[in-house]
Amino acid sequence: MHLTLTKKYILSYLLFGIGCFFLISTVTSNLIMKQVVVEKASAFYQEGIYMSDQYVGNYFEQQNDRKNLTSVQSHLRAIGIYLNAKIWLINTDGELILDSSDASVSRNHQEIPEFTSVLPDGSYYTTGNFFHMFSEETLSVLIPVSHDYHVRGYIAIHVPLTVLTHEKESYLLPYYLTFLAIMVLALLFVISNWLIIYRPLRKLRRAAGDYAVGNFEKPISLDREDELGYLSHTMDFMAGALRDYDEDQRKLISNVSHDFRSPLTSIKGYIEAILDGTIPPELQEKYLNIVLRETERLTGLTSSLLVLNSMDPKQNRLNKTEFDINTVIKNTAATFEGTCTSKHITIDLLFPEWHSFVYADKGKIQQVLYNLIDNAIKFSHADSTITVETTSKYEKIFVSVRDTGIGIPKNSLKKIWERFYKTDLSRGKDKKGTGLGLAIVKEIIQLHGENINVVSTEGVGTEFIFSLSKAEKEDGES
Numbered sequence: 001m002h003l004t005l006t007k008k009y010i011l012s013y014l015l016f017g018i019g020c021f022f023l024i025s026t027v028t029s030n031l032i033m034k035q036v037v038v039e040k041a042s043a044f045y046q047e048g049i050y051m052s053d054q055y056v057g058n059y060f061e062q063q064n065d066r067k068n069l070t071s072v073q074s075h076l077r078a079i080g081i082y083l084n085a086k087i088w089l090i091n092t093d094g095e096l097i098l099d100s101s102d103a104s105v106s107r108n109h110q111e112i113p114e115f116t117s118v119l120p121d122g123s124y125y126t127t128g129n130f131f132h133m134f135s136e137e138t139l140s141v142l143i144p145v146s147h148d149y150h151v152r153g154y155i156a157i158h159v160p161l162t163v164l165t166h167e168k169e170s171y172l173l174p175y176y177l178t179f180l181a182i183m184v185l186a187l188l189f190v191i192s193n194w195l196i197i198y199r200p201l202r203k204l205r206r207a208a209g210d211y212a213v214g215n216f217e218k219p220i221s222l223d224r225e226d227e228l229g230y231l232s233h234t235m236d237f238m239a240g241a242l243r244d245y246d247e248d249q250r251k252l253i254s255n256v257s258h259d260f261r262s263p264l265t266s267i268k269g270y271i272e273a274i275l276d277g278t279i280p281p282e283l284q285e286k287y288l289n290i291v292l293r294e295t296e297r298l299t300g301l302t303s304s305l306l307v308l309n310s311m312d313p314k315q316n317r318l319n320k321t322e323f324d325i326n327t328v329i330k331n332t333a334a335t336f337e338g339t340c341t342s343k344h345i346t347i348d349l350l351f352p353e354w355h356s357f358v359y360a361d362k363g364k365i366q367q368v369l370y371n372l373i374d375n376a377i378k379f380s381h382a383d384s385t386i387t388v389e390t391t392s393k394y395e396k397i398f399v400s401v402r403d404t405g406i407g408i409p410k411n412s413l414k415k416i417w418e419r420f421y422k423t424d425l426s427r428g429k430d431k432k433g434t435g436l437g438l439a440i441v442k443e444i445i446q447l448h449g450e451n452i453n454v455v456s457t458e459g460v461g462t463e464f465i466f467s468l469s470k471a472e473k474e475d476g477e478s
Helices: 005-056 066-083 161-212 227-275 281-310 325-334 337-343 362-378 424-429 437-447
Strands: 086-091 095-099 125-128 138-147 150-160 320-324 346-350 357-361 385-393 396-403 452-457 461-469
Touching (some): 005 150, 066 086, 066 095, 150 161, 161 227, 227 281, 325 385, 337 362, 357 461, 362 385, 362 396, 437 452
Antiparallel strands (some): 086 150, 125 138, 396 461
16 A cells, blocks of 8 residues: 555654553553552551551450440541541451441351451452452552450451542543643644655655656755755765766767768768769779778777767776886887978977876877877967977876967867867867867766866967876886
8 A cells, every 4th residue: 555754753752642541541550540549558557557456456356345445436436437448357267347337336247257367469459359349449458456466356457449540541641631632742743744854855856756757847945954955965966967968978979970971961962973883983093082081080080989889987997007107208209200201290298397197097198198299289380399208296297298389269268078069169170070179078077086278369379288197106107
């Protein structure tokens, strides 16, 4: 059976009330009844001792004196009325001599069957029918009457348990009133909890339902400084992140579709033109080379996407070692020798120290350097210089790649790290780029827990600077 939180609150309240009422009406009632019986028995016993000393002690020496008998009967009757109880005087043979409820004095003694002065449990009082003398449950207290150091008889004081039950109920009344007060307070507590906890939870539940179907626009906005408020802010942040993720996913699909559509359209068009004879045989080699370049571009785009997909910061995908970053820069710059020669571009390497050891993933840092130097070459003018420099500061090595090329427009500086983003200048300068190089660079640097920044002025040049952690020991080249 499905129960909402409101129903659970109501059910809990009812179960609490029923449980408390049951405890009061059973456990508490029985405990109070036992206490009332003990206190009443104790009070009767004290009265019995008093009657034994004051009135009954000498009775057995003057049993035949009717005047004495009448006097004792009168006292027993008066005390019985005072105690609201029945008082008997019993001899050692178990015969009822006097009864406070009987105004007359009879010489015919009633025998109590199976009478014994030793009550059950060895106590001075018992509850029951007192040797079958009563038809209802009765509290009976038995007090021995002594004279000249001998037990001459017994005083028995009886009161029906119904009388004690009424007394018990009077004691229970404050408990029931307290119970009612507690139930009122509990109801207020349930209502306040419903207002304080359930209503915000209902908003959170509705928001979670919206998020489940992809609606991330409406914020929860719980203005609270507690766990629910923290949860609300966390869910709002999560919704923002999911919204951005959806937007990035849409952009990714759009950009991938755009970047794949153009070369595929070119490849399809040229192949159809060759097949239907639109392109003559003597020109087919030229257009086949164009198709080859387009397929190479698609291959590079696919490879870059796979590289980005493999960079999950939640998993340890780095193979960190200690190596000399200066040597890696020299080797990476050497791979561009042919391109630089054809474009009349010079790469200057500035190393204040002969060796600069870092602790990082050597292969991925080579990829970062390759992408940055490749970009610098693409957007540099002929007969210009690209400068790669390392500097040491505190526990970091900073690597700078600086060119004097076309620069990056100010409104594009924040967007260059986005996947597939290309400035209008880059589209005119270089048709081969996929727009993923700088995205890969940033992913790699962030995967290392480091930072990369860019400073650029349009028409003047661009400088990329990234940091790496120093190696603990600089004892050799990796």
